[in-house]
Amino acid sequence: MRYLPNTIDDRQKMMADIGISSVEELFADIPEQVRLKRELNLPEALAEPELVRHLEDLAGKNGDTSRYTCFLGGGYYDHYIPAVIPALLSRSEFYTAYTPYQAEISQGTLAAIYEFQTMICELTGMDVANASMYDGATALAEAAAVATGATRRQRVVVSRTVHPEYRQVLKTYLEPRGVELVELPFTNGVTTGDNLDRYINRQTAAVLVQQPNFFGCLEDVYSLQRAASGVGALFIVSADPISLGLLKPPGEYGASIVVGEGQSLGLPLNFGGPGFGYFAAREEFLRRIPGRVVGATSDTRGRRGYVLTLQAREQHIRREKATSNICSNQALCALAATIYLSAMGPAGLRRVAGLCAQKAAYAKKRLAAVKGITVAFNAPSFKEFVIKSEYPVTLVQGVLLRRGLVAGPDLGRFYPELSNHLLVAVTEKRTKEEIDRLAEALEEVAG
Amino acid sequence: MIKNPWNEKLIFELGAPGRQAFSLPASDVPEVDLDWPENMRREKAPGLPEVSEPELVRHFTALSRLNHGVDTDFYPLGSCTMKYNPKVDEALAALPGFAGIHPYLPEELVQGALQLIYEMEAYLAEISGMDRVTMQPAAGAHGELTGILLVRAYHRCRGENRTRILVPDSAHGTNPATAAMAGYQVVSVPSDQRGGVDVAALEKLLDERVAGLMLTNPNTLGLFDENIHIIADMVHKVGGLLYYDGANTNAIMGYTRPGNMGFDVVHFNLHKTFATPHGGGGPGAGPVGVKKDLVPFLPVPLVDFDGKRYYFNYDLPHSIGKVRSFYGNFGVVVKAYAYIRSLGAEGLKQVSRDAVLNANYLMAHLKKYFYLPYDRFCKHEFVISGKWQKERNGVKTLDMAKRLLDYGFHPPTIYFPLIVEEAMMIEPTETESKETLDRFIDAMIRIAREAEEEPEKIKGAPYTTYIGRLDEVAAARKPELRWRAGK
Numbered sequence: 001m002r003y004l005p006n007t008i009d010d011r012q013k014m015m016a017d018i019g020i021s022s023v024e025e026l027f028a029d030i031p032e033q034v035r036l037k038r039e040l041n042l043p044e045a046l047a048e049p050e051l052v053r054h055l056e057d058l059a060g061k062n063g064d065t066s067r068y069t070c071f072l073g074g075g076y077y078d079h080y081i082p083a084v085i086p087a088l089l090s091r092s093e094f095y096t097a098y099t100p101y102q103a104e105i106s107q108g109t110l111a112a113i114y115e116f117q118t119m120i121c122e123l124t125g126m127d128v129a130n131a132s133m134y135d136g137a138t139a140l141a142e143a144a145a146v147a148t149g150a151t152r153r154q155r156v157v158v159s160r161t162v163h164p165e166y167r168q169v170l171k172t173y174l175e176p177r178g179v180e181l182v183e184l185p186f187t188n189g190v191t192t193g194d195n196l197d198r199y200i201n202r203q204t205a206a207v208l209v210q211q212p213n214f215f216g217c218l219e220d221v222y223s224l225q226r227a228a229s230g231v232g233a234l235f236i237v238s239a240d241p242i243s244l245g246l247l248k249p250p251g252e253y254g255a256s257i258v259v260g261e262g263q264s265l266g267l268p269l270n271f272g273g274p275g276f277g278y279f280a281a282r283e284e285f286l287r288r289i290p291g292r293v294v295g296a297t298s299d300t301r302g303r304r305g306y307v308l309t310l311q312a313r314e315q316h317i318r319r320e321k322a323t324s325n326i327c328s329n330q331a332l333c334a335l336a337a338t339i340y341l342s343a344m345g346p347a348g349l350r351r352v353a354g355l356c357a358q359k360a361a362y363a364k365k366r367l368a369a370v371k372g373i374t375v376a377f378n379a380p381s382f383k384e385f386v387i388k389s390e391y392p393v394t395l396v397q398g399v400l401l402r403r404g405l406v407a408g409p410d411l412g413r414f415y416p417e418l419s420n421h422l423l424v425a426v427t428e429k430r431t432k433e434e435i436d437r438l439a440e441a442l443e444e445v446a447g
Numbered sequence: 448m449i450k451n452p453w454n455e456k457l458i459f460e461l462g463a464p465g466r467q468a469f470s471l472p473a474s475d476v477p478e479v480d481l482d483w484p485e486n487m488r489r490e491k492a493p494g495l496p497e498v499s500e501p502e503l504v505r506h507f508t509a510l511s512r513l514n515h516g517v518d519t520d521f522y523p524l525g526s527c528t529m530k531y532n533p534k535v536d537e538a539l540a541a542l543p544g545f546a547g548i549h550p551y552l553p554e555e556l557v558q559g560a561l562q563l564i565y566e567m568e569a570y571l572a573e574i575s576g577m578d579r580v581t582m583q584p585a586a587g588a589h590g591e592l593t594g595i596l597l598v599r600a601y602h603r604c605r606g607e608n609r610t611r612i613l614v615p616d617s618a619h620g621t622n623p624a625t626a627a628m629a630g631y632q633v634v635s636v637p638s639d640q641r642g643g644v645d646v647a648a649l650e651k652l653l654d655e656r657v658a659g660l661m662l663t664n665p666n667t668l669g670l671f672d673e674n675i676h677i678i679a680d681m682v683h684k685v686g687g688l689l690y691y692d693g694a695n696t697n698a699i700m701g702y703t704r705p706g707n708m709g710f711d712v713v714h715f716n717l718h719k720t721f722a723t724p725h726g727g728g729g730p731g732a733g734p735v736g737v738k739k740d741l742v743p744f745l746p747v748p749l750v751d752f753d754g755k756r757y758y759f760n761y762d763l764p765h766s767i768g769k770v771r772s773f774y775g776n777f778g779v780v781v782k783a784y785a786y787i788r789s790l791g792a793e794g795l796k797q798v799s800r801d802a803v804l805n806a807n808y809l810m811a812h813l814k815k816y817f818y819l820p821y822d823r824f825c826k827h828e829f830v831i832s833g834k835w836q837k838e839r840n841g842v843k844t845l846d847m848a849k850r851l852l853d854y855g856f857h858p859p860t861i862y863f864p865l866i867v868e869e870a871m872m873i874e875p876t877e878t879e880s881k882e883t884l885d886r887f888i889d890a891m892i893r894i895a896r897e898a899e900e901e902p903e904k905i906k907g908a909p910y911t912t913y914i915g916r917l918d919e920v921a922a923a924r925k926p927e928l929r930w931r932a933g934k
Contacts, residue, residue: 001794003531003722005880006801014808014881026803026824027702029671034708040701041573045791048535055785059544061559063552072549075772082469084500086541088507092724095537096516098527099728103919104852104912107453108514109727112507115458118929122493128928131728134585137772165772172746172768176599176630218487248487261772268541271560272550272773273585274730286926292728296930297922299915300907304455309922315588315624316863320633325624328586328718332726342458342503346492348469355474362476380482397553409551432475 002048063406065269069434071363071407073384073425074214075136075163076272077264079242079352080429082343085266085336095332099292103307109331110306113294116338123244123341124258125251126280131292132334133326136261137166139277140208140238141173142290142324143257146281147206147234148179149288149323155203159184159191159224161213162238164414170208179205189217189377189386196227206234206257211250212243215411215423216360216384217377225254241265241278241337243382245353257281266340267333276330276337287313290324292331355428356383363426363435370439372446376421384425386411386418389445393422396445403441405434451913452512459930461506462498494932513913514727515857521883523809525828525860525872526619526667528697528719533789536722536782545781550773554758560777561757564750567734567784574787574795575693575713576706577736582775583746587694589770590714590733591625591661593746596767597712597737598659598688599629600744604765607686609658615644617668617864622661622692631658638866642821643672646681653685663692664708665699665826667864667872669806679709688712688741696720697876698803698826701796711738721783732779746770801877802827805884809875812888816895820867828874830867837869842898842905844869849916850897850908854890 006014015021046054070078089095093108100106100113113131120129133139144156156174158167160183167183174181182199184207185192191209200207207228211219221237228235234256239247242264250258263275281289287310295309315322344352360383367387368375376386389396393410400407412419426435498506515522522529540546548557568580584590595612602609612626615636623633634652639645643666660682665671672678682689691705691713697720705713717723718731725731737745747766748759790798803826810829814822817831833844848858848871860872875884897905909915 001790001797003533003789003878004797004801005878006804010881011801011804014804018804018807018811023800023804026807026826029673029824030699030703031673031676033676034703036576036701036703036707040792040795042570042792042795043788045794046788048789051535051785051789052539054788055539055781056542056544058559058563059539059542061562062544062548063556064543064545064547065549066543066547068552068556070549072551074551076550078549080471084468084504088504088511090537091508091511092518092532093511093514093516095724095726096518096532097514097727098522098524098529098725098857102515102848102852102858103917104849104909104914105515105857106513106727107914108510108512111453111457111510111513114928114930118457118459119493119495121929122495128926134589135772137769138585138589163772165769168769169771172596172770173628176596176628178630218483222486244489244493246489247483248489249493253486268546268778269549270546271548271557271777273771273776274778276730286928293926293928295922296927297918299917301915303914305914305917307917307919307922309919309926309928312923314620316620318624319620320623320627322620322624322627325588325592325621325628326586327588327621328725328729328731330585330726330730331728332724333730335727338458339503339507342496342498342506343468343500344495345467345469345497346495347467347497348471349495350492351469351471355471357481358474358478359476361479361481365479380484380487401553401556406549406552406556428471435476 068404068406071405071424071426071438073423074409075261076269077425077427078269078429079264079427081266081268084343085339088339089332089336094335100308103305107305110294112335112338114296114306116334117294119338119341120278120280123241123249124280125249126258127283128286129278129280130289131294132329132331133277133279133291134330135275135277136238137169139259139279140166141170143236143259144170144174144206144208146257146285146288147236150285151205153203153205154178155180155182156206157182157184157199157204158208161186161191161215162208162210163214189215189379190219191224193220193223200227200231200233202231204231204233206236208236210238212240212382215377215386216381217379221253229254242353242356245349246357257285262337265337267336274330274333276333288323291326291329352428356426359430360385360426363424366435366439367442370442373442383427384423387422387424389420389422391445393420396422399445400441403437405438405441453509457930458496458498458506461502462496464497466497466499468498468500468503520855521879521887522857523859523873523875524857525874526694528874528876530722530876531878532722532724533786536785539785540778540781558757561750563781563784565752565757567780570787571715571734572736574700575736576704577713578739579742579745580734580736581745582734582780583771584733584735585771585776586729586731587714587716587733588621588625590735591621592628593735593770594690594712594714595625595629597741597744598690600765600767601741602658609656611656612658613652613660615662617666617866618661619667619692619694642668642670643674644678646674646677649678649681653681655685657685657687659688659690661690661692663695665695668821668830669825669828670821671826675708694719695827698799700799701792702799712741717779717783722786723779723782730776730779732776798877805875805877805879809873809884809888813891816892828872830870830872832867833869833871836898840898840902842902844871846905846908847894850894850905851890852909853911856887856890
């Protein structure tokens with residue numbers, strides 16, 4: 001067994017030193033009643049070439065982005081991943097290390113997280129950021145939890161234009177804490193601006209919105225922020241980090257906490273994970289934020305270095321009084337994002353965002369001209385938009401599939417009133433030719 | 448000591464305005480004026496680095512050289528199972544057919560991925576003795592939260608509003624933090640003289656208020672609790688459930704299973720037991736397995752098979768909902784799947800045998816030099832104490848841990864579990880050779896001797912690392928959490 005160095009001879013010598021004649025003696029304290037009295041029923045071990053063939057077979061059954069042109073969105077996107085990212089992530093000093101508790105031999109991870117925190121602050125316009133969360137959904141749920149703690153209020157208001165899966169996670173996280181979750185309706189693809197005071201009141205801990213929202217539309221974040229701050233509630237924004245290359249940083253429109261999914265920043269689609277969640281906040285919430293935080297300090301010789309800090313918030317110190325139970329986060333994914341943002345720089349990020357917006361605008365116009373298709377919402381949008389088809393979405397998706405195209409998700413899954421509605425995402429990777437092919441395929445549906 | 452690999456400059460301090468490491472095509476669509484409101488447009492560009500690709504690569508390569516990983520040398524960090532991470536598993540997870548698939552692809556385009564999840568569920572169910580497993584939780588603590596929410600949903604569905612979760616005083620910090628997050632009152636259970644759960648004390652705490660007991664077995668002392676079946680019966684008798692923290696599964700594969708011990712809910716740490724890399728703090732994966740009675744409450748979706756095709760099953764009316772977007776850290780699940788398929792049943796059992804043998808070998812040698820609070824055979828890890836050195840020489844466990852850095856080793860987990868003073872929790876794993884273990888024993892013996900002869904030397908350690916001991920107090924008192932120009 002290639003991962004196990006011990007030979008029979010090694011084992012004999014070790015047993016002699018321990019003073020046993022069989023390894024089984026070391027397991028003698030497992031009572032008879034609880035023992036497994038048979039071998040585990042698992043498939044035969046595979047040699048490496050067999051293993052590779054088996055997994056290549058499984059992988060080959062999947063329609064990856066090289067085989068199907070991807071117009072799918074909804075939180076995970078087919079952006080270009082510069083080659084430097086996988087190259088640098090394959091440095092095993094990064095990926096085979098644990099959480100950097102021993103700072104003296106973890107400065108690589110720690111300095112990179114410090115850079116990551118800085119970049120997230122720069123993107124969002126926030127004061128502080130943590131080292132990452134599991135994903136965009138749990139980051140949003142933890143942000144809501146921070147708000148209930150900070151305001152001592154038990155009502156959280158979330159727009160229905162926030163990712164439906166994020167809202168499901170929010171519900172799972174908040175319900176056991178006795179927090180009431182209230183949803184804001186939407187009109188024409190954006191949060192309904194009228195009667196906000198019917199939902200947002202003095203018991204409200206936070207107002208949660210997504211910008212651009214799940215439909216790709218730009219929200220009127222200013223009036224939502226005013227409604228929140230008017231009653232002393234936190235304003236929490238979930239934002240696509242790519243969009244922040246062109247869109248106003250949430251810190252500039254009064255966000256208290258900004259979170260989001262970071263997969264767009266140089267990570268593969270991975271069937272929905274691993275990506276990572278980012279979490280940034282105003283300074284006043286510093287001691288309430290969940291997860292790892294890296295700070296700068298100096299060593300005994302006065303040299304600058306980095307450590308995990310503010311650990312008094314965390315589970316290994318505070319136990320049941322911790323701000324969250326999070327321990328492992330998505331550190332290596334945050335490192336990928338750090339490399340991505342370093343590679344792109346301010347100009348590259350702006351270019352990526354601009355290409356997404358321009359191509360999406362072209363696609364929106366092109367698809368609007370297709371018979372049987374209408375663009376569902378006319379609010380300004382970023383890289384996604386919603387189309388409505390005269391025909392069932394399953395029929396539409398079937399036609400696309402035959403032409404090697406995928407778009408979605410089908411919004412009827414999440415919004416009963418939006419049956420026959422399909423989300424379309426257009427990243428910088430999509431070409432005019434691909435967009436035209438999408439339009440032609442949709443014409444075929446009507447034809 | 449090697450030449451300092453880093454120039455101490457952060458990426459923001461490198462490069463020059465106008466330098467770039469990106470390469471993007473020109474737009475091929477007719478340019479339009481975006482209809483965005485003026486007040487939504489970003490005015491000031493984010494302060495991101497401006498570097499060329501070679502500078503970028505040198506910088507992160509330099510940073511990587513400041514890290515100690517499993518591939519660097521021995522990493523006996525107790526409770527974390529820092530075993531070797533197979534290279535082939537990395538390559539397989541990166542296959543385009545796994546890495547390049549969108550979570551909202553139609554089911555017919557992800558049959559391979561669904562099959563993998565379906566089979567992985569069966570393997571984990573078999574290894575743990577559970578009936579079904581969800582892959583959705585992203586990490587161990589996330590699995591704990593999922594599991595405790597399942598316990599909560601189970602009781603509530605039966606019309607019971609139980610309020611307490613019992614947690615041993617030796618437990619991981621995530622256990623009490625999790626129970627609190629799930630809305631429970633946390634009650635600590637003391638340990639007995641053999642390091643197990645104090646059964647008499649447990650008896651007094653058990654009543655109809657108890658929703659469940661969270662336990663890891665072997666526990667954080669690396670000791671197998673021989674009373675586990677008695678404990679399980681006691682908890683079940685008052686209607687409570689047993690939660691298994693799977694952090695220590697590396698010790699028992701093929702010997703016993705949480706299901707056989709009486710546990711109702713289990714989380715796995717794929718990044719510990721099943722050899723996926725820790726990534727400097729993630730991503731991991733924390734699948735959760737349950738016994739039959741808890742299946743209706745699992746997060747949606749599960750993956751099922753109708754004899755012809757694999758599909759997502761959202762039809763769980765009592766589900767706790769979702770704990771994460773999509774289906775979990777699928778990429779990590781692929782690696783763990785590949786690991787299980789590489790080893791098979793006998794391989795996994797040999798993993799546990801060697802992990803336990805290696806730990807006992809280290810313990811047998813080190814107990815002559817360090818106080819061993821529980822002197823009995825351990826499982827995959829054990830806890831020694833620096834109490835002799837502290838009392839006799841004023842040398843603390845922290846000092847000895849730092850001195851280990853000079854010998855090229857990652858130190859053990861220190862000051863945990865909390866019930867052992869000056870604790871050092873050592874977990875060698877099965878992937879270390881006897882020569883490595885002997886080098887470590889040798890280093891520890893030399894440190895014990897240094898503590899006697901040159902205590903001041905140890906207190907000043909480390910000497911050979913890139914950086915010396917860092918002022919953590921200053922870092923927390925005046926937090927500096929981001930880089931700023933001119934500082």
